[in-house]
Structures are given as structure tokens and as C-alpha cells.
Amino acid sequence: MEKQFIKDLKVGDKVKDLFGVVKKSLANYSSSSSKAPGQFMKLVLGDCTGTIEARLWEGVEDVIDLFNEGDVVLVEGYITEYNGLQINITSIEKYEGAVDLTLFQQTTGKDRREMAKRLNAIVQSIGNSYLKKLLISIFSDRKIYSAFINCPAAQTIHHAYIGGLLEHSLEVVQICELIASNYKDTINRDLLITGALLHDIGKIKEYNFSSISFNMTDIGKLIGHLVIGKEMIDEKIREIPNFPPELQLALSHMIISHHGEREWGSPEVPKTIEAFALFYGDLVSAKLNQFYNLLNKGVDSESGWTPWDKFLERSAYLINYSENGD
Amino acid sequence: MEKQFIKDLKVGDKVKDLFGVVKKSLANYSSSSSKAPGQFMKLVLGDCTGTIEARLWEGVEDVIDLFNEGDVVLVEGYITEYNGLQINITSIEKYEGAVDLTLFQQTTGKDRREMAKRLNAIVQSIGNSYLKKLLISIFSDRKIYSAFINCPAAQTIHHAYIGGLLEHSLEVVQICELIASNYKDTINRDLLITGALLHDIGKIKEYNFSSISFNMTDIGKLIGHLVIGKEMIDEKIREIPNFPPELQLALSHMIISHHGEREWGSPEVPKTIEAFALFYGDLVSAKLNQFYNLLNKGVDSESGWTPWDKFLERSAYLINYSENGD
Amino acid sequence: MEKQFIKDLKVGDKVKDLFGVVKKSLANYSSSSSKAPGQFMKLVLGDCTGTIEARLWEGVEDVIDLFNEGDVVLVEGYITEYNGLQINITSIEKYEGAVDLTLFQQTTGKDRREMAKRLNAIVQSIGNSYLKKLLISIFSDRKIYSAFINCPAAQTIHHAYIGGLLEHSLEVVQICELIASNYKDTINRDLLITGALLHDIGKIKEYNFSSISFNMTDIGKLIGHLVIGKEMIDEKIREIPNFPPELQLALSHMIISHHGEREWGSPEVPKTIEAFALFYGDLVSAKLNQFYNLLNKGVDSESGWTPWDKFLERSAYLINYSENGD
Amino acid sequence: MEKQFIKDLKVGDKVKDLFGVVKKSLANYSSSSSKAPGQFMKLVLGDCTGTIEARLWEGVEDVIDLFNEGDVVLVEGYITEYNGLQINITSIEKYEGAVDLTLFQQTTGKDRREMAKRLNAIVQSIGNSYLKKLLISIFSDRKIYSAFINCPAAQTIHHAYIGGLLEHSLEVVQICELIASNYKDTINRDLLITGALLHDIGKIKEYNFSSISFNMTDIGKLIGHLVIGKEMIDEKIREIPNFPPELQLALSHMIISHHGEREWGSPEVPKTIEAFALFYGDLVSAKLNQFYNLLNKGVDSESGWTPWDKFLERSAYLINYSENGD
């Protein structure tokens, strides 16, 4: 039997397949019938094509402790509509077999082989021998490379899917290349591009992405990816003979200052032009993706407006001008 | 005799040439000698190569009312050093002859013919017939075109020189092209690029740049270039038959929202992805130029640090790592 | 049969009448009975005397697409109490006949004929011939006049009912007259009063008030009533020969700056005393009405306190001191 | 010999008269002559018609300890111009004789007898017997009445002159009357007007206005006029039998909340409609006076703009439209 992908489900479909548990919670259940009131279970299930709400109305207590967020479950039920599609679950159980995680996590829409090639090409483009050695040292570390290729760039806000960190890092490089070309006399291009590639490297220890839900690790919450990333780079630099201390300082500064403002989590603001450019390159990539996600989450087809977004503090509008109209 | 350019002046030089009056003010003058205390005059003089401080210690009252900011003056004196170079003026008088303004205003370092070509190429690249007509209508208006080619993008903060508006607008187009290429399925590229070219068009009525000092006009201070610009565009659109109202609304929204936040002067925040992209494109171009200017204003050669900048709220650091070192 | 007005409904009443649909949404419906869980419909219904919550528990799917916010519906049901009164709907259908909209929209409690007279008297009181011509030109435009007389001043916060814009504008005039009388030597009274009358004129294009729910138009959300209003005035001024440009600039400045601060949506802050006075006149009228509405929404008869209001960020207290007590 | 009033002084005038010392400070004095460098004295001198800058260049050490801010001094010198008029002092000494303070303090431009009559009429208009008794008790206290009639409303920002508190209080009453008339069904007019009259009563202990410079008292700086004022009223209420506690609470709340926001110094925000109305009445009176003062401090006759004002954070513009032009 074919895998049933979330993006293909329609109202009335019978469902019987494996899904990832992205969120699990209980909600109030009340009734005037003779049975005692109880609870029902609210789930968000996911696979590599998206996520869907699901509800278990009966027998919650029998399964409540049998699976957790991040598990894969075998679900039976049918599709109803309630503020969007929803699976009405008739049976759910934890799947204990081996699973291909990539089937249950949302993944970048970009061609990952293509992105890996671009990553390599960027590394090769670095003229400064120390920075090139550093990048090679980092990306030839199989554990780091594999994580970097797979890690999401965030939990929910932007590029929040497998491969998102790589996609985001390449976008930041792209914007930084453009900025560097405009200020050739002042910007150290190799340094800027190296910082752009590595600025979020600490995220591979900040998110737990070997599971379905990209939850944050303790070290992610207590230390944060800026400081983690700086130390990962320092560790690799220690292995490179004669790495210029001034270059290390400049790179470290870029990593810990790339959030741009203290209230956004940078212990120091960007004080070199490379750090300053990196901050804006990162900002543009993250913000545009965030706005794009809002539009994709659902524009009302009649009005052209999305629902209110609490992070962007606005509804967005998709213009419905057809260019063929001219 | 050769024109003496400001960038070439050295301590001890005798000066006798025409300069523009960028700033004029009086300061306290005290003395324990028998003469009554008085005032001296502090000036900033400029030409197309930069600006220099100047002081008139004697005879202030004789010349105080004879020239104003924005005038060209014939200055005699010699160069001293006091927190940088300074002209010690021995004689100053308003120059009433005809002058070539371009000799007295700072001007973009970019090739303006080249920029004009790029502007034209961008207009030609617009596929949407209405937007193309609009751009052609605007830039074939000699008065607007001439102003657009010459206007500075700001009084002091960024691109504050003749040709700065054009230079800045092209930078914004460049970043917007990159963003548009990353979101081809959603962003209306023609609309975004049109907005990027025109976003600051209102500045040609906000600044008085036919003089030396780019002072703001009354309408600039009371209405501002966002609303002015929107109306200039509306006026041209009224002359284009059947211009789609939805397209006009989308473009108007981009112009008035391009400062991105209400506290930065936009009456509405960007609510379309084109307006949102324009805001970030504008931000990156303006901010990087501002930081670049700070580095150019003077890095201490020993420490690598600039003086404190009250707008960026930091000192900037120029890394002194020589790439040849590797 | 008599019209049943919302303000007269009591617990236990049978209801069968026409109402306007102010808000329509769905909510979760759960049950342990054998029937599948579903949804119920939450409505806010309104007429000219107020609004009331309503619920449809059964057959939601049969009617969900048959009417929308802003429609008039024929409702049958009975009144229950749940955090205030509520209609328990047994039958609901869209009313397709002709309706008198005024029966379904909340309306100012002031005498509108009286207000229209005062509006006229204010126009007549203007001594400056250009400003008087402008006001006459605007208010003799039947489409504008009719809209101005009917438009609400806001969707929810203050004067949010038919006739609210007129009522609010007259209040602002009243406060501005008082201010003008205190600074006769400096304030141009005719200009201030003209600005006070016209400051919110753009709202007639910002709200769609030909329906029950005063929802915002696209141009309202993307451009806003400040810029819209300025342009409506400019359009009329273009038809008045020799209208002094300085006067137009001063009036335009008042319109676009009347929110007083950039973060409140004014692209420029008030820089003339007339603009400054208008800002405070507008503020006082709006804020007092907002506080008054909070008190009217429901003071607890025992404690004297209203519920928490998220806009005013406080509960309000109605002092229960009886003056007869002295 | 006639008193020389500050408003009548012109460049070149010889001066020999009494003035009040509003500010006194020292500044750096340097010279390349053989004499040792020293200091000069910067003074602001005042009388009932205004203030003027003054300088003592010689013999500072001989007089430095002989007079202080708030003293009256006999000054000889002549008028020069330096960023406005300035007295060049040749001789200065403390005046030990009896002086009529009113000759040396700036004073309201309004007719004080007229204002006193209006104060009385307002008191008479109060219908509530307790509030009327309270007002009579307060204003028949000679010490309080005399202070209330003379006290300024602020040190510099608004109504900063003898009689300013009375003038400001009457303005606030006027605006509050207007608001009360618009919300007759809800606002307790007598309470609102009583609060409007008394809201700043604590200022008579906050400022020391028996001297030239309205400096703040220690209690003013450490406790503030809100709490001081509330206690002054409580003290009088204690003497009125059966004063209703609810009325006292409502009035106390008005006094301590009239700055409207915690960050503006109110320990609680206004929670009754009378307190809320008082806050806005106070705001309008204070802010308009502040803007008016900026315009009066000096509009550039050519440009129409005032200098930058750090409190209002803007330059103001006086429109130069002549109504006769129509």
C-alpha cells in the first residue's frame, strides 16, 4: 500500500498510516450524558509533506502514556474539516519498528545535493588559507557536516525544517557576497563569507532534530547558539597551526554579535563592518522567510488577507493583480 | 592658478580659493587683554572633494551678514591643525560670480554615466506594461530625471552627496532582485523593482540640493518624502489609461510603508511581501553605507577604533589583519 | 408584529426577528454520546439598539455557507443567560428582502439633525474665504456629505457607531475652539477649526459602513485615513482658484500629523500650533469616549468596578456617592 | 530715574538698575597674554518683563561669594549682542535694601483680579455642599490662598511665572467643564471641577517662589506635589464634619493619579472618569502652553522655524499666511 502523505489528504478520506507526533496535549471534555466527563487528546501529526491537526475523542486514558512527542505512531481514522482538515482518530499506537526519519520531518523544498555543491564551491572560493583550512576542518568533520546539512534554522519562525540551516546559511552568504562587492575596499570578503557560513553553526547543538519535533536542548536554552558556535569554531582553530589571533578575534566577534542588538541576544553589538554586514544579511534572510511562511500558511482566497500573525504583528496581504491583465 | 581641492590641503599651506559654506556659526571669544571680548566665527567649508573646519578670529562683525550657508565664498588663509586640519581665515568674502555648483558639492564616487545606464537597463527589464509606462513617464520627465540623478539620499547619515539618491536606489534594486529571485513563486518582481527604484523619489522635493548644504524644504519637514513620493507617482499614473487600481494600491503601499515601522515614520507597516522586501532592501543599503562612512571618517591608526558615533551608538573597529600574512 | 429590539430582550423570551450578523465563527463541539463530535456556531447579532451573543448548536453545516458577516438574518430561538444574555438559535436563514440598514446598525445617541445644523453653523463661522470655500466644496459633495454624516469614527474603540464620525468631529471642534480662544494671538482659528472638521475625513474610505460590521477596506489597511484624507482635501483644493499654497501645506500637515506621534501612525509629528492643538483635541475626544464606553459596558453593581479592559489596561471604577446624601 | 525693564533694552544701551539673579555660574577663561588665565561669570538676570544673559569678565573673584541665585543685584554695564542681547557687566553688587519682589519675577500676562473673580465664581458654582465647604475652607486659608494666587505652575516648562498656577488651574477647569457637559449622565461635575481646581495645590509647597528663581524645595524633590497636595486636602477635610469617605477617596484618587501614567509620576493610573478627565484637561493646558512658549522664544523671521526644543523634541513652525491675502 502506498504511503499516505499529509499534503494529499482530503475530507472523507480513510487514513491508515504512520505519522510523527509533533505536539500532544489534552483538552477539556464535557457532557450532560450519564457518563462522567473526561478528556480528549489534541495532536499535531506530521510527515515530510506537512502537518495536520488530529483528535482522539475516546479511550484517551488507554493510550495517554504509550507515546510521546517525537514518536512515530500508527494511526487509523478519517478526515473531517474544522478550521482546516483534521484527522478523527479511531485507533492510535506507537510504532516500534525501524523508521526512515526523513519520511516524518518537514524538509527544505530546495535540492539538497545542489545546496551541498554550493556549500563546497563557497569553501573553495575562500582565498585566505587559514579561513579555508578552518572551513575544511569543520565541514570535513562528518558529525558536524551531517548535522549542518540536516539541522533546521529554527523551531518555528523561519527555515524550520530539515535542511533549513543549510538553506538559510547559503542565503546569508548570497546577500553578504552582494554587500562585499559594493564595499570591496573595506570589507574582508573571505572573513565575511566564512562568518556567514558559520554564524549559526551552534544551532546543531541547540536543536534536537533527530526527532520529529525540533525541540531545544538544555544547552540551547541555557547557553544559546551564539556562544556554543563561537566555541565550536575555537575548538577547530586550536588545531590549525599559527591561526592569526586577530583573525580569530574578528570571527569570534561576528558569531557572538550576529543578532545585532543586545535585546535580541547578542552580548555585544557588531563593531566591525564584517559583523555588521553579517547581521543584516542574516536579518534579511530570516525576515523574508518568515513573511513568506505567513503568506503560505493561508491567504483568504476572497479577501487576499492572512490571519493575524503574532510574531510579525500584522496580517499580510497577497495582491491579486494578474499580470496577464495588461 | 589651479583650483585647491580640500582633499589635497596640508598643514602650512597658504589658501586662496573659492569654497562652499556648509555650516556657519558664532562662538564665545574671551580675553584678558584690554580689548572687549567678542566672538569668532566657526565655519565648515566644502568642495566636491570633502569638507574642512575653518575659523575667523578677527573682524567677525564686518562680514557676519555678508554671506550665508549655501553661498560660495572667496577665502584667504593658511592651514593649521586642531583636531584635524583647519583653515585659519585672514580674509573672506561672498563670491558673486557665476559658479559651477558641482565644484562645491560632494559627489558620489561612482561613475554616474554608468549608473544612468543601469537605471535605463532596469526600466527596460520591466515586463509589466503599466509599470514600465509609469517608469518611462517619470524618468522621461526632464525635471524629475535631472533631480533624481543629482539628489542626495540624505542630509548626513548615508549617501549624503550629489548622486547619492541614484546610487542608493540602484543598491536597493540590486538587493531586491536577489530577494525576488529567492521567492519567484510569490514576489511580483516587476512591482518590487519599480518600488525599489521609486521608493525615495519624494526626496527630490524634500532636500534643497541646488545649494551647497542639502537643507530640508518646508514640505520635506511638514509632509515628508513618503507621502510626497506617493503623490508624485499618483500624478503620473493618472495620465496612464487603465492603470490597474490594484497595482496602484500595491505600489502606493510600498512607498508609504518603506520605513518599515511606525516609529521610523511609516504610517502603515509593510503588509505585502513586496513592501516588506523593499523595507529590508532599503535598510541594508542605508545601514551599510552609514557604517562605511563611520570607518571612513577616521580610524585611529594605532588602535584601529573610530571615535564614538552617536547615530550608530558605538565605535567601530577596523581589523588590521593583513591577508598577505598567511 | 412589533420589531424585537435587542435592548428589550429578557431571559426566557422567544425570539423571531431580523438581526444583523456582526461576527460569525465556529467553535469546538465535543460529546461522549454516540454521535460524532462536530462544531457549533458563535455569532454576535446586532441591531440599532445594541449587540447580543448567539449560538447555533445543531445543523451548523447546513447553514454555514449561506450567510456572512454583514448580512441580515431571520433568527428564531430563545434567550438564555451565560456571561450575559445569549440567543439559543433554533433556526437561522439569510434574509434576502430589502432592509432598512439603519435598523441593524448601532447609531449615535445624539440628535443627528441637530449635529448637522451645528456642522453647517461651523462652516458658516469660517471667515477665511479659501477655507470656507473648501469646506463648502467638500460638504456640498453629496457623496462625501452623506458618508461623513453616517460613518463611524472607529471599528470598536470610540464613537464606533453610525454618526460617530460626525459626533467625534464636532467634539474635536468644540475643544479646539476653546484652545483657540486661549491663544488668540497665535492660533489661526479658521485653520484650526477647518482641520478639526476634516481631520478624519479619510475614514469614510477606511471603513465599509454600508454593512453591519464596520470592517476596514483594503485601502484603509494599506494606506490609512491620514494619507487618504489629505488627498481628498487636495483634490477639492485643486478646484479652488488661487488657493494659497502655504495654507494648503499647513492644512495637509495637520491631517497627516494628527495622531501626534510616529508610533501612533503619523509620518510627521505636529510642528505647527494648529496641528498640535488638533492632536490634543482629537486625543481628548477619543479617550474620554473610550473610558465612557468601558463604564457603560458594565460596572459590577456591588463593587463598582468594570472588568479589565485590555485597551485602557485597567479596570474602571464608578464612584457610588449619591449627591443627595449631603 | 525710571526703572529699566528688560523687554525695553537695546544694543548699546547703558544699564544701571536692579535685577534678580535667576542663574549664576562660572566658565573657562583663557588668554595668551602674560596674565594668568581665570574665569568669567555667566548670569541670567530677570525682572517682571523677562530674562537676559549677562557676563562679568573681570574681577570675578571679588564678587563671587557676595550674592547668590535668588538675590537682587545692582548692575552697571552696557548691552551687546551675542546670540541675542547680553549685558556686559562693569559693576555688580548685592542689593540689601527692601525690594518689591513683583518687580523681579516674571508674571502671568492675564488679569489677576479677573482670574481671582473667576476662581470665586467657580467655587460658588459647586452644588455639592461638602465639596463647596472644602473649597471655601482651602481658599479662605489666607496662607494657602495667597500662595495659590502667586505660585508658578512649573519651573520652566509651562506657566512658569507668578500667577501661573492659578492661570493653569482655571484653564484645566475650563476644559473639564466642557468634558463634563458632554458626559452629563456619568461625570460628577462638582467633583471634577473641585479636582481640577485643586489638582496642583501641592505645588505651593513644591516651589520656592518667594525668591527670583522658582527652585524646588526639598519636600518637592523628595515627596512631590501629588502626595503633598492630597495631604493638604485631607487635612482640611478632617475639619469638615461628616465629609463622605467615598467622596474623599474619589478626590484623593484624582489628585495622585492626575499625571495619568506611572512613568509620568502617578503612583496609580486614573480609574474613575473624573480622574481620567482631569488627566486630559491638565495635559491639554500644559502641552499647549509649552508649545506656545516655544513659538514665543523665537521664530526665525525668514524661515518661520524655531530652534530645536529638547523637551518637545522638535522645531516648531509658524505659518506665515496672511489672512488678508484672500
Place this chain on the structure above:
Amino acid sequence: MEKQFIKDLKVGDKVKDLFGVVKKSLANYSSSSSKAPGQFMKLVLGDCTGTIEARLWEGVEDVIDLFNEGDVVLVEGYITEYNGLQINITSIEKYEGAVDLTLFQQTTGKDRREMAKRLNAIVQSIGNSYLKKLLISIFSDRKIYSAFINCPAAQTIHHAYIGGLLEHSLEVVQICELIASNYKDTINRDLLITGALLHDIGKIKEYNFSSISFNMTDIGKLIGHLVIGKEMIDEKIREIPNFPPELQLALSHMIISHHGEREWGSPEVPKTIEAFALFYGDLVSAKLNQFYNLLNKGVDSESGWTPWDKFLERSAYLINYSENGD
């Protein structure tokens, strides 16, 4: 039969005992059965050992008006689990008999006799005779003393239980003693300790703690404990002959400024070192208790994290390092 304490209840327990009503509200009740939908009642019940959620699903209308927050009720039901323990109520009625309030209010975990002793010792330690007289006068007032011993320090945030005010005041004294010992040459220790003991004395009139729920009084909401407290102290000082006015002013300043910033409700910021030290002593005691409460409210045993706390704007983490591990 033994009293059933909340801290001892377990799932499945039958409950039949008296509890305090801490919170009472209604919630939506829906059903697809033939019965009409209705409401259920949400309660928070409390005793001296803690609080617990409770639900009444049937017969709400029969009891809704029979008891209120703050009453003691006789409850029958059984314990279920739903986001923590919950009482499923089968019968509830107001208890009209005499009750020992201390059985129904949460109470400090500290030994209150011990705390009373420390309070007395602190009073005895004051060397300054006026301050000592003041403290003795206040704490020998039986009404004040009894209230001070029992009052909570807040409604919910910190030390929100019977005896909390005393516990908190002693903590503040403790920190202030430490600060005073570090700045012996400057800090008036007796004044600081007196202020520390009395800083929150106004809270005994701000909270109504003779009931179960520590709701705020009208005077608490309209005036606040800073101003109330200052006046209580002033009243006692009036009875002490020759109390030095400077000392009274210094103490008054400490009371009204102890929230430290205007936006936190202090009409003036601390301007003496005693007021400044008191502010920080108060802050440390309150904040640490608030964080401690968050940890006690429930650390997830597996992850070590608490739920999100909206007041502290974070989740807290309890390190699970066992010291025995070393």
C-alpha cells in the same frame, strides 16, 4: 472524622470536608444530547495546605448564587486527574457555621512566633530614640500589629500567604543590615532598618485578608500602599513630641520611593542612600521568592523545566546534579 488537607489528596479519594472558595467562574458547556446546553462551574478551592481545581458539572443554576469567593463551603465529590488533581463535585453548599479562618488560608511556612521575636529584637536594636518610639507606637497598636503579623505581602506574585508581609519585611531588614554594614560611614542604619520594617505597612489596608482570597480593597486600588503607608506613619509621628522633621521627610521619602522607578509605581525615585538601599533590599526579597514559587509550582521531573511563567517571562530550570555524585 479527620480534616482532609489538600496536600494529602490522591486520585480516587472520596472528599467530604470544608474548603475555602478562592476563585469561582462559569464555563461553556455543550452537548449533542437532547438536553439543552448549559454551563459548568470552575472553582479553585483552598485550605491552609494549598489550593486545588474543582468542577461542578450538574445543577450549577441551583447553587450559583448561594456562595461567593471568600466563603467556606462544604464539598462532596471525588478526585480525578486533569492537568493535575481536580475535585469532581457532586454536592456543594455554603457553610454558615463559625470557622477557624486559619484552616482555609495559605500560611507562611516559617515559625511565626520566631518571626515575631525577631521583629521585637529589631525594634529593640534601634538606637535613635525617635525612630524607636515610632516603631513601638506602631507595633503596640494592637490593630496594626495583628494585621502586620497576618497580612500577605502580595495577592499572587510573592509571599502571597498569611504571615507573608512579616516574613518579607524581615528578609528586607536582613539584606538592609548587610548593606548598612558595608557603608557604615554613610548609611543611617537606624533609619534604613526602620524603613525596611515599615516599607509595606500600607499593605494591611491594601489587601482584604480576613477572607480566603486576598482581594484588593478600593483604597488599595485607588491610592496604593505607598501613599497609604506614608500616611499611617505620619499619623503616628504626629503623636511623638519633637519628632525631627528632617527625619520624618527622610522616612516618608523611603516609603513612597521604594518601588524604585516611576513606571513601577513610585511617584519619586530613591534619592537618599537609605531609600536606594531599601529599594534593592525589597527587590531582592520579592524577586527571589517569585522565582522560588515558580520552581515550587512544578518542575517537570523528566526535563527539569517548569512551565512558562508570564510574570518572569521564562521557564525555570532546576539543575538535577546530585552532590552525592562527587
Place this chain on the structure above:
Amino acid sequence: MEKQFIKDLKVGDKVKDLFGVVKKSLANYSSSSSKAPGQFMKLVLGDCTGTIEARLWEGVEDVIDLFNEGDVVLVEGYITEYNGLQINITSIEKYEGAVDLTLFQQTTGKDRREMAKRLNAIVQSIGNSYLKKLLISIFSDRKIYSAFINCPAAQTIHHAYIGGLLEHSLEVVQICELIASNYKDTINRDLLITGALLHDIGKIKEYNFSSISFNMTDIGKLIGHLVIGKEMIDEKIREIPNFPPELQLALSHMIISHHGEREWGSPEVPKTIEAFALFYGDLVSAKLNQFYNLLNKGVDSESGWTPWDKFLERSAYLINYSENGD
């Protein structure tokens, strides 16, 4: 000849001794005499007893490049008074001989031997073997220990003198001990005290205190003492076998979060109770010292008020109540 200490200098004294150059700058020098205008030099000179302003009026150009901030200079001159004491320099030259730095830097007023003993006692009090090993490892590193004993805690704000870091760290320990004793069941006392001792350890690399002026290092400005400190500790931990990772994480979190808020430079806010307590302990020590310094900088003996302090945003008041008065 005896060393002339700054604290002993009086007006009229002849000066001839060595001083440290704390600040060096130039200022405008003007004259109406025949000599050309020039510059004078403003200096702040310091020794271990304090700092003093100094002026060089003549011959600036001869010495301007011969010494810098941080050098020791041989100064001849005499004491004048101008806004406090000032050295009028007649001769100044760099001192090239060996100097005892401790004679030229301000130093803590506490007994440093005593403080060192307390430091040792605190280390000995740590029961947890890993934390004790860590502290011993750090403080037995002679380079770190020596720096820790000498480093100032800040450049200007608080504890800005040799030994200030040690003094401040001990104060923070003291407050943390008190907090730990109040929450014995929850706070890990050994961890808290270890964090308190080490929280500012990174400052020994942030300040250059081997010179007179405690200027910041590049790494201090680009990375900051929070991240520097965490890494210094990590480095030592790497040498301790089996150091529990959870303990290291908890300690690291304390170091990087001890500024408490992101806008104050902490990349994460304190999320453990030990980090939270440390933040408040640090805050109290720093703030009280800052206020104390303001009082010491100069209370006006007549009024009791200090000048305005821009960091604390207030003037401070020293109460002049004499306890003997009772």
C-alpha cells in the same frame, strides 16, 4: 622630599612630583592679542589617593606627542581653584624611570590582605569537591590570582580601582550567602558561591589595569567579560577529571546570564535559581557602590544635594539629620 599626595593638595601649593596621566585632551584657545590663537591641554592626573584636573596653557605643541594616557609624568606647577582644585602646569615631562605603579592608581580602601584571607576562607568552605578543585585550580594559577587581586571591577561606574574586582566579588558572595540561607532546600549553595566568586573573572582580560587608566582591551570590547569568563572556567574544568557536565552547564549558565537581561548584555536570562540569585547579588553590590560614589563625589554642604548624575539619572540627597539631636 616627601611624595605629594593628591588628597593633601591645597590652593596655592607648589607642586613638583610624579603623577599618572588618566586623561589627556586638547581644548580651544583664543585670544585677541597679536599672537595667533592656539590650544591648551586638559589633563586628569592621578595617584593612589585620587585624581585632579590640570591645565597646560603654554607650549602645548612642544610636549603634545611626548606622553600619553597611562604614562607617568613629572609635573611642576601650582594649585588654583576652578570648579574644584586644579594644577596650573608650568612644566611637564614623561618620567622614564622605573615606577611603583601602585603609587599612581586608585586603590580599594579595604584591607587587601584581609580580603585575600576571606577569599581563601570562602574557597575552603565549598563542600562540593569538583567546585572546590575548580576554585583552587583557578586561584592557584599565579597569573589569574594576581590579576584577580588587582583588577578593578569597572572603568568608572562602580568599584573602579585596584582591588575593586576582589572587593566586589566578596560583596556578591556575602549577599548570595544570605540568599542561600533563606532558600536552603532549593539553592545549591556551593554552586551559587562558586558562581559569585567567578562571575566577573573575565574582567581580568577586559581591562588593561597595568596602566594608570583602566582602558578596555580589544577582546573586552569585541567579546566581553561574560563570554571570556565562561571560557576561562571551561579551560580549567577541562583539566579536572570527571567534572560533572551538568555542573559545568549550570556554572556556565550563571556566568553568561549574570547581567540579568538581554538588553544589559546577557545572551540568555537567568533560568536557574542560582543564576537568578547571582544576578541580584551582583546588582545590589554594583548599584549601592555607584550611589555611594555619587554621594562621595560631592554633596553641596548647604543644600545637601549632589550634582545631577547622568548614569543614575538623578541628584542624590544626603540627609543632614544629626543623631545626637535626639
